[in-house]
Amino acid sequence: MLEKNDSLRLTVLRFPLMVGVVFIHAFGAGLSVDRHLGLIATDGPVYVFITNLVSQGLARTAIPVFFLFSGYLFFHGWVSIRASYCARILSRTRSLLIPYVFWNGLLLGAILLLQLVPNLASQLSIRTEPLGTSTAEDIIINLLGDPSKGGQPIAYQFWFVRDLMLLTLFSPLVFLLVRFLGWAAPLALACGWFAGLSLQVPATEGILFFTLGAYLQMTCRSLFALDRIGPACALLYLPLLFVDAALLGKMTTPWPFHTTVIAVGIVVVLWVSQWMASHHRIAAPLARLGAGSFFLFAAHEPLLTLLKKAVYLTLHPSSEWGGLAAYFLLPTATVLLCTGAFALLARAAPRFTAMITGGRHKPTSSH
Numbered sequence: 001m002l003e004k005n006d007s008l009r010l011t012v013l014r015f016p017l018m019v020g021v022v023f024i025h026a027f028g029a030g031l032s033v034d035r036h037l038g039l040i041a042t043d044g045p046v047y048v049f050i051t052n053l054v055s056q057g058l059a060r061t062a063i064p065v066f067f068l069f070s071g072y073l074f075f076h077g078w079v080s081i082r083a084s085y086c087a088r089i090l091s092r093t094r095s096l097l098i099p100y101v102f103w104n105g106l107l108l109g110a111i112l113l114l115q116l117v118p119n120l121a122s123q124l125s126i127r128t129e130p131l132g133t134s135t136a137e138d139i140i141i142n143l144l145g146d147p148s149k150g151g152q153p154i155a156y157q158f159w160f161v162r163d164l165m166l167l168t169l170f171s172p173l174v175f176l177l178v179r180f181l182g183w184a185a186p187l188a189l190a191c192g193w194f195a196g197l198s199l200q201v202p203a204t205e206g207i208l209f210f211t212l213g214a215y216l217q218m219t220c221r222s223l224f225a226l227d228r229i230g231p232a233c234a235l236l237y238l239p240l241l242f243v244d245a246a247l248l249g250k251m252t253t254p255w256p257f258h259t260t261v262i263a264v265g266i267v268v269v270l271w272v273s274q275w276m277a278s279h280h281r282i283a284a285p286l287a288r289l290g291a292g293s294f295f296l297f298a299a300h301e302p303l304l305t306l307l308k309k310a311v312y313l314t315l316h317p318s319s320e321w322g323g324l325a326a327y328f329l330l331p332t333a334t335v336l337l338c339t340g341a342f343a344l345l346a347r348a349a350p351r352f353t354a355m356i357t358g359g360r361h362k363p364t365s366s367h
Helices: 004-025 029-037 045-074 081-114 136-144 156-169 171-181 184-194 204-218 225-247 257-278 280-290 293-314 320-348 350-356
Strands: none
Touching: 004 045, 004 257, 004 280, 004 293, 004 320, 045 156, 045 204, 045 225, 045 257, 045 320, 081 136, 081 156, 081 171, 081 293, 081 350, 156 171, 156 204, 156 293, 171 184, 171 204, 184 204, 184 257, 225 257, 257 280, 293 320, 293 350, 320 350
C-alpha cells in the first residue's frame, strides 16, 4: 500500500488538476468562436496575458502530473513482467478501456444522430461522415483518432486515456528500460522533452512522466521526494510564470523557457499538496470532489464548447473584459454542472456510474 500521507496528497490534487484541464480547453474561447461566428475577437493584451497565465501556465502542469501519478501507481506492487503484467492489463481494461469506449461511442452516436437534423451538422462543426455513409473504418478512426487530424479521438480529451492505454500495453518495455538504465531512462526522455521532440501517439510528455513515475516507484522513492526544494521553486515559479505569459507567442527564447516553467510548476504543485493535505477543511472536500474528477474529465467536453457557443451567440461578449468574463465563467459553469450531474448520477445509478468512470466514483477518506 502507498504511504497514507502520500495517498491523501494524490487524492487532494485530483480535482484541482482536473479543473486545470478544463481551463486548458477553455484557452482561446473568444477567438475560436469569433472565427466561426464572425464576432469581434476578444484578443486584447490583458485577455491574452491572463489566459496565457492560467491556461498555458498554471494549468499546463496538470497533464504531466497525471501521467506521473499513472506511472507511479501502475508499477506499485509490481513483482515481475510475468507475475504482474496480465493483472495490470485486466485492471486497466476496467478503469481505462471501458470508459474510453463508452464516452467516445456516446459522443459519436449523438453526433451521427444529430446529423439527421437539417443544417445542424454545419452549425456544430461536426467532422464525422454523414450517418448513411459512415464506414467501419470511419467509426474506428473517430474512436481512436485520425493521425492526419492530430491523432485525437472524437471525444478529443480522451487522447490522454488512449495514450495511457498504449503506455500500459508497452509497460514491460518501460520496466526493462528503468531496470537496466535506471535514472538514465527518464533523463534521456527529459532531454527529448526539453529539446522539443514531438511525438503524437503517445505524446512525448506522456512517455516521459509515465516512465518517471515508474522509476520513482521501482526505486522506492516518493512522488514527493522534491519537497525539500519546493519553497525555492515556489519563489522562482511566480516570476517565471509571469514572464512566460508575457512572452508566449511573441518571441522565442534561447532555451526551452516554457518547458522549464512547466517543470518548475510541477515541483510546486506536488509541494503545495502537502499543505492541502494537512488542513482537514481543505482536504476533506477535495477528497469528495476528487471522486468525480474522471466524470468531469469525460463530460466537460463537448459541454464547454456548447456553452461557449451559446454565450457568444446570445450575449456577444466582443470586448476584452467581456471575453475575460466568459473565459472564467464558462469553465466554472462547466465544472459546477459536471460535478452536480456526477453527484446525482452516482446516487441514482451507482453501478452504472462506476462502469463509466472506471470504478473511480467512491471518495477516499481524508482521515
